[in-house]
Amino acid sequence: MRLSGALHTGLGEHRAPLYGRLDLTLPVHPFTPWEAARLLPDLTPADRARVYGILGGIPMYLSWWDQTASLTDNLRYLACEPGARLLTEGELVLATEAEAGEYPRAVLHAIASGSTRHNEIKDAIRADPTRVLDRLVALRLVERVQPVTESARTRRKIYRLADNFLAFYLGVLARYRTEIDAGLGSVILPVLEDSLDDHQGPRWEGMFRDQVRRLAAAGALGEQIVAVGPFWTADGHNEIDVVALAGRSRTPVLIGEAKWARTVSAPRLIADLHRKALALPDPPAEVRVAVCAREHVVGATDDVLAITADDIFT
Numbered sequence: 001m002r003l004s005g006a007l008h009t010g011l012g013e014h015r016a017p018l019y020g021r022l023d024l025t026l027p028v029h030p031f032t033p034w035e036a037a038r039l040l041p042d043l044t045p046a047d048r049a050r051v052y053g054i055l056g057g058i059p060m061y062l063s064w065w066d067q068t069a070s071l072t073d074n075l076r077y078l079a080c081e082p083g084a085r086l087l088t089e090g091e092l093v094l095a096t097e098a099e100a101g102e103y104p105r106a107v108l109h110a111i112a113s114g115s116t117r118h119n120e121i122k123d124a125i126r127a128d129p130t131r132v133l134d135r136l137v138a139l140r141l142v143e144r145v146q147p148v149t150e151s152a153r154t155r156r157k158i159y160r161l162a163d164n165f166l167a168f169y170l171g172v173l174a175r176y177r178t179e180i181d182a183g184l185g186s187v188i189l190p191v192l193e194d195s196l197d198d199h200q201g202p203r204w205e206g207m208f209r210d211q212v213r214r215l216a217a218a219g220a221l222g223e224q225i226v227a228v229g230p231f232w233t234a235d236g237h238n239e240i241d242v243v244a245l246a247g248r249s250r251t252p253v254l255i256g257e258a259k260w261a262r263t264v265s266a267p268r269l270i271a272d273l274h275r276k277a278l279a280l281p282d283p284p285a286e287v288r289v290a291v292c293a294r295e296h297v298v299g300a301t302d303d304v305l306a307i308t309a310d311d312i313f314t
Contacts (some may be wrong), residue, residue, distance in 0.1 A: 003181075029140070030057030030163070033207050034214070042067035045309035046294050047306035048260070050184050052313070053203035054196075056164030061089070075192060079173055080185030087177055090169035097139055100310040105131045108161070111142065112170035116158040133159060141166060148229030149250070149281050156234065157242075164203050172199050201260045205230075205241045208292045209259035211312045212242050214307075221254060222246065231280065238279040242290060252280050256290030256305070264293035 012090055031039075035050055039062040040048045050071065055061040066074055079086045094105055103125050110124035121129045138141040142160040146154050161167040172195045176188045211229060216225035224247045231240040240258035254278050257269050272291050277283050290305035291297050297306035 033210055033312050038064055045313040048313040049309040053164055053200045054168045061165055076189055080180055086276040097141060103127055104132050109168060110161050132284045147231045148227050149231055168199055181201055184213045204260040205258045207312050209242050211307055233279050240276050252284050252287055253292055254288045258292035262294050263296040264303055266291045266297050
């Protein structure tokens with residue numbers, strides 16, 4: 001099974017042979033970046049990040065990646081030939097995890113196309129998506145995201161594809177499926193590669209948040225970290241990739257930004273982050289800053305938390 005447990009397969013449903021006999025439901029989640037790294041030992045951390053952004057944490061997908069071949073050759077074999085594995089798997093995921101009825105495919109396509117708010121999705125599919133969204137969130141195909149400083153009752157929620165592979169398939173690859181099956185994969189391949197950086201940006205931000213949560217769980221960010229997530233203001237400005245809150249007062253103790261760039265200049269991002277931090281509710285007088293780049297963070301002082309793919313994929 002890919003992302004689901006026995007109950008999703010129907011084994012534990014009413015009138016099923018095993019109904020009432022299952023005494024343990026164990027969710028099986030995709031690998032984290034640092035777990036996925038163990039399946040990609042021959043790649044550099046930066047290349048592991050690139051592969052993880054495309055395939056996510058499903059071990060089977062990661063095992064398909066030829067670590068002795070280039071990114072171009074892997075995409076040619078896995079995505080740009082008729083019947084290629086990623087083309088076939090994308091349709092299989094939609095057929096099994098988002099089976100017919102209640103518009104699940106339409107909702108996933110709408111989110112992949114940029115409709116991230118409830119009303120936008122409703123307009124895109126011309127139906128109320130509430131039940132479908134709840135189900136896709138439960139399947140971990142979609143995640144419901146809100147500013148980390150907001151309560152659960154906030155209306156400032158957006159929806160994004162939680163699964164990296166599904167985001168790659170629906171957001172990048174699926175639009176070329178017909179032409180690839182018709183034999184145009186070799187000329188589509190460069191276009192596919194040119195689209196990767198746009199795809200990787202939001203995925204890299206997710207990896208950054210995963211790493212901050214990992215550090216928080218290990219006690220490396222101080223005590224009583226109670227939430228880690230993104231922040232943005234109602235007007236859509238002042239976006240911060242990571243805010244960590246501490247204690248019952250939920251005080252911001254860390255703010256951070258990730259750039260899908262090989263090298264990032266820390267001073268420029270830090271100044272911008274401090275400006276954005278003024279938009280936080282009850283902005284603190286002092287807050288630690290984290291900066292994330294693919295390979296190098298330059299100009300960071302000792303009090304700055306510099307994070308690279310080497311930290312995340314180790």
